[in-house]
Amino acid sequence: MGEVSIAETSQRPGRLWEFWYYFRENRGAVFGFYIFVAFAFCAAFGPWLALYDPTEQFRNNTLQPPVWSEGGSWAFPLGTDPLGRDMLSRLVAGARYSFFVGVVVVTIAASGGILIGLLSGFAPKWLDSIIMRIMDIILAFPSLLLALVLVAILGPSLTNAMVAIAIVLQPHYVRLTRASVLAERQKDYVTSARVVGAGLPRLMFITVLPNCLAPIIVQGALSFSTAILDAAALGFLGMGAQPPTPEWGTMLAEAREFILRAWWVVTFPGLAILVTVLAINLMGDGLRDALDPKLKRS
Amino acid sequence: MSARGLARHYQVGGGLISATQTLRAVAGLDFDLYPGKTLAVVGESGCGKSTLARMVTFIEEPTLGALTLDGKPVTPADWPDLRSEVQIVFQDPYGSLNPRQRIGTILQEPLVINRPDLPAAEREARARDMLGLVGLRPEHYDRYPHMFSGGQRQRIAVARALMLEPKVLVLDEPVSALDLSIQSAILNLLVDLQERLNLAYLFISHDLSVVRHVADDVIVMYLGRVVEKAPKTLLFDAPKHPYTKALLSATPRADPTGKSERIKLEGELPSPMDIRTGCAFAPRCWKAKDLCRDHAPDLVGETQETACHFPIGPFE
The missing domain is CATH 3.40.50.300 (P-loop containing nucleotide triphosphate hydrolases)
Incomplete structure (x- = not known):
């Protein structure tokens, strides 16, 4: 009870603090958040953090194991790859590519998808049907296959891979947004906004959209990781980032033939992908809980 | 307005x-x-x-x-x-x-x-x-x-x-x-x-x-039409339309000794898509006659308007 009276008299905390207050309830999310921050830090300051240039080859130290196994040394803490490049430096530098892929893909896919979904939710029936059938067609393709086709048309490069993945992920946002919009549009507060004279843009972006954001944020976080995974897969298939770019998927592809001889060359890029994707998914869950006012305690 | x-x-x-x-x-x-x-x-x-x-x-x-x-x-x-x-x-x-x-x-x-x-x-x-x-x-x-x-x-x-x-x-x-x-x-x-x-x-x-x-005033609607329109006291004390009377009789009263004359209406509310001639309430009305089924009544009356061919009189 004492806490309540304090809250009544003191000034209301800021929005950011309030958000953090609810976010930290979820331990997994906070854990994911810390990893994500470390990941973002690597992405931002990778070139200054790494011990060596990620493309520098140490011809005398090819396929050197990590420091804790026999034959390892502190000079190359996570070992070296078949060309004698330092694994740790390459992983740190690779974070930048993956982060970049995630941010760009989610931004393109989400902004486009939300816009189309909102339009579709408010559009007359015929336009809505056309939009949704197009999205169904895109969804009917296996996503990686479609991305592969698109990359084959556009030419293999990281940029084209990002565009392709964004197009493949877009329909999920469209459907999610449309479904939420249709559900929200029925509610009285939307009618109430119309009665006070809210125009269509205001109705779409100020009244309805904020109430549809919770699932979209979760989708955003999840597709951030999907984008990283897909970019890695495209890289692995040789259709994404091209060697010698230290992109994680490309690194995996290059190291494929050494799986049996040098486990660390494949394991570390794989682990990096796994940990990043897991952390982002955990964070996405916590984000939803913290952003949904219905889940807040009063 | x-x-x-x-x-x-x-x-x-x-x-x-x-x-x-x-x-x-x-x-x-x-x-x-x-x-x-x-x-x-x-x-x-x-x-x-x-x-x-x-x-x-x-x-x-x-x-x-x-x-x-x-x-x-x-x-x-x-x-x-x-x-x-x-x-x-x-x-x-x-x-x-x-x-x-x-x-x-x-x-x-x-x-x-x-x-x-x-x-x-x-x-x-x-x-x-x-x-x-x-x-x-x-x-x-x-x-x-x-x-x-x-x-x-x-x-x-x-x-x-x-x-x-x-x-x-x-x-x-x-x-x-x-x-x-x-x-x-x-x-x-x-x-x-x-x-x-x-x-x-x-x-x-x-x-x-x-x-x-x-x-202050009350409008009673049935299937999109007004069946009775009257000042509150008149409507509650002396309803003229059978539907109003049935509606009023369905209101629970906090008087256990008072005799309740609940009028039970037969049947369901018909679909508003069936367009029939005559009074919309006729199929459920206990006073309905052939006239009701053939001709829809108009809303008539001075202060208490009723759409009924056979409005309930003051002593019924």
């Missing part, structure tokens, strides 16, 4: 095989609203009460008939200017407030849209004043709707509706989603506000005991 011959039809069905049918949700409604007076509209579910509310608040255009406000006819082109004249309070206080907006934002929104020239400080001051007027505390200003109870939310909904200083307030079953004890508090608030602000109320309800408490 007055309405003449207000009607709203919907086109339903119309697939590949079935032809489109016309659903007459509201057919030919006349009424007048006066400042400081409450007109109640009663009727069972599906009789067109909510469609009426949507037409009066300029969300839907009437198919036929016209609304006039202060003697001027209303056309869809005028709607944006008339938003501040007519406002609405909804039945469900949980769905009628935007869950993402703080109370302050909810209250200010009507002003932001309709009075963009008003300075922000003035808007906030008005919103805070309104909060006090409906009996809420100043610290509620920064909270979210989910932190409030149903009754408090309905107060907020009323406050929002009054922000534009409307002349007409449509109350679409404003208390039927609330607890009995809260109902009376909200009703008293509404009566109080009406006296203070000289508002005209269009009070839509199916609860006759509530109507008895607040109404």
Whole structure:
């Protein structure tokens, strides 16, 4: 009870603090958040953090194991790859590519998808049907296959891979947004906004959209990781980032033939992908809980 | 505000095989609203009460008939200017407030849209004043709707509706989603506000005991048509239409000794899509004769208007 009276008299905390207050309830999310921050830090300051240039080859130290196994040394803490490049430096530098892929893909896919979904939710029936059938067609393709086709048309490069993945992920946002919009549009507060004279843009972006954001944020976080995974897969298939770019998927592809001889060359890029994707998914869950006012305690 | 011959039809069905049918949700409604007076509209579910509310608040255009406000006819082109004249309070206080907006934002929104020239400080001051007027505390200003109870939310909904200083307030079953004890508090608030602000109320309800408490005049609707229109006392003491009488007899009374003469109506409310000749109530009416089935009665009478060929007399 004492806490309540304090809250009544003191000034209301800021929005950011309030958000953090609810976010930290979820331990997994906070854990994911810390990893994500470390990941973002690597992405931002990778070139200054790494011990060596990620493309520098140490011809005398090819396929050197990590420091804790026999034959390892502190000079190359996570070992070296078949060309004698330092694994740790390459992983740190690779974070930048993956982060970049995630941010760009989610931004393109989400902004486009939300816009189309909102339009579709408010559009007359015929336009809505056309939009949704197009999205169904895109969804009917296996996503990686479609991305592969698109990359084959556009030419293999990281940029084209990002565009392709964004197009493949877009329909999920469209459907999610449309479904939420249709559900929200029925509610009285939307009618109430119309009665006070809210125009269509205001109705779409100020009244309805904020109430549809919770699932979209979760989708955003999840597709951030999907984008990283897909970019890695495209890289692995040789259709994404091209060697010698230290992109994680490309690194995996290059190291494929050494799986049996040098486990660390494949394991570390794989682990990096796994940990990043897991952390982002955990964070996405916590984000939803913290952003949904219905889940807040009063 | 007055309405003449207000009607709203919907086109339903119309697939590949079935032809489109016309659903007459509201057919030919006349009424007048006066400042400081409450007109109640009663009727069972599906009789067109909510469609009426949507037409009066300029969300839907009437198919036929016209609304006039202060003697001027209303056309869809005028709607944006008339938003501040007519406002609405909804039945469900949980769905009628935007869950993402703080109370302050909810209250200010009507002003932001309709009075963009008003300075922000003035808007906030008005919103805070309104909060006090409906009996809420100043610290509620920064909270979210989910932190409030149903009754408090309905107060907020009323406050929002009054922000534009409307002349007409449509109350679409404003208390039927609330607890009995809260109902009376909200009703008293509404009566109080009406006296203070000289508002005209269009009070839509199916609860006759509530109507008895607040109404000046009452319209009884059946299947989109008016069956009886009368001042409250006349209607409650001497209903003329059989449907009104049946409706009144269904209201529970807090008098265990009083003999209850419950009139039980046979059958279901017919679908408004069946267009039949004659009185809409005839299939369920115990007084119906051949005349009723062949010719629809007109609304006749001076102060107490009834649409019935065989109105109930004073000694029945």
